[in-house]
Amino acid sequence: MKNPLLTVDTVILCDVESIVLIKRKNNPYKGFWALPGGFVEYGETVESAAMRETKEETGLEVELDRIVGVYSDPKRDPRGHTVSVCFLARNIQGNLKADTDAADVECFPLHEISELELAFDHGKIIEDALNILKFQE
Template sequence: MHVLPKIVLRSRGPIIASDAIVCNAKKEILLTKRNIEPFRGKWVLPGGHVKYGETIENALQREVEEETGYKVMIEKLHGVYSNPKRDPRYHIICICFICKIVSGDAKINFEVGEIKFFSLKSLPRKMGFDHRKIIQDFINNKGKQR
């Protein structure tokens, strides 16, 4: 039997992540206040890195539940964000989905200090990553939908 050598892959390529735009019945958007760096103390969309062997959709649902306590259903793709400077640690390509809550109750964990729904007209001033741009794109696209 032929045994392949063990290979350790060290890629300098981008990391894949997913973020969720989650709206409630009042059309408010769900944000979490980060307890960890980068952007500690700033508001962000729920989301995170995709694990090896995991689909982007499963990663998104897992991350939203871990960070907020809510189980979500993905409704549609919102957009792809790939600016190499969107995260100060490394180059992350983020695939963002529009989701709705199907069950669960808000609960925080070590990454998240606060969970809150914001109206689109009263978003927090201090936001992390490029999440203000992602939300602005969402607002702009809503006006184009019929």
């Protein structure tokens, strides 16, 4: 029996008008912009995985504020069925620095996001995160 793989993604606020995105170094979606994230390791919580992947890819230590959603479309990743738990987070320490699977990392103003080539279903995740933020205001 095959089971989906578990992943995490993190929407990190730089400030109220921008978020952190990484440029993918590897396929799939090499060269596309994406949210920091990756696979959950065996024995690891999704929260720990989100913080680890964020630090590995961006150099930032984050505090997780809440879950944005769970994304489980079997076609969301061309490598196979993945389920991603996505978090809204804020930077608590560190400086932006691309590492591991990231070729680059930047804070993008929200009005520029729609012009970028985004990997996976990250456009939908960002939209959902922004709706949560609007609701909190």
